[in-house]
Amino acid sequence: MTEKDRLMRTLFDHAERREHINIKFFRGTSDDVTSEQLCHEARNGIEDITSTLVAKIDPATLDEPYPQRALADIVAAL
């Protein structure tokens, strides 16, 4: 079974009661990416989520380290 087959099974196997609607990929920076590599990464990523190996991120924790500043204040301080 290929990595693409495995990805398809992950996306379209309804055993987990998930019904696929759509998927988008943001390919990596290498100019030499194979479909098997891409499918392998995507499947592993999804399986890490489904197996609860990773916890979902609270977006606020991504924003917190960088408090907002008004542009007017930034310009005034120049």
Added chain:
Amino acid sequence: MDIYNFFSCYTNLPVRLQDVIDQVMAAEVVDEIEIYALNLDPAILRGFCWVFKDKPKNSINHRRVAWIGYSNKLTSEMARLTIVKELLHLLDDHFATAGTAAQVSRLVDEIVLPIAAHIAVPTLQDHNGELKALTVLMPACAIEELRHPLAAETISLTTIARHARLPVEHVRLAFSDLWQKILTTFGVEPVEGATKSTAPEPEFPFEVPSASATKDE
């Protein structure tokens, strides 16, 4: 007003991811968005957005869920771009893109074509999503406000990038002459010297840009 024009008048930096999420959620295209930092090789796959329908236990209703995954090896700046890129995909007409196994298979085969092919072939515009994310995270009003200090060398691209929490090479693009043409492609209205301290009240539902302008991977 679409999401690009909504954020074009946003003059607080950095643009908060939560604000982008709030705008996407307000469009009611999904019921839940979950974001995950994953062990992805960024040379192969920087991120993905999987949308599916499920029915939680003890619930009689289905819900539409978006799982957004990004590589935990990306810089925080590139991670922000990646997350927003995937969030914006939720506003695409995604029922017509990769809803079947055959469509996903074709999408994978297109995505792995050399990057040069994506630049050369309009229907394979792999970079559109990244540029759209930049449109949101480096608002047109902010560019206009900082253009003169940048020309006068009272602020540098590196400092602007630090305020915007973006990769400096993306900020360089946003301040280039080419950028206005890109904004026009995305239907963002020109901004000349407009300054608002906060984003305007949104109007819903958002208009989804035309297929020719949004074609992406």
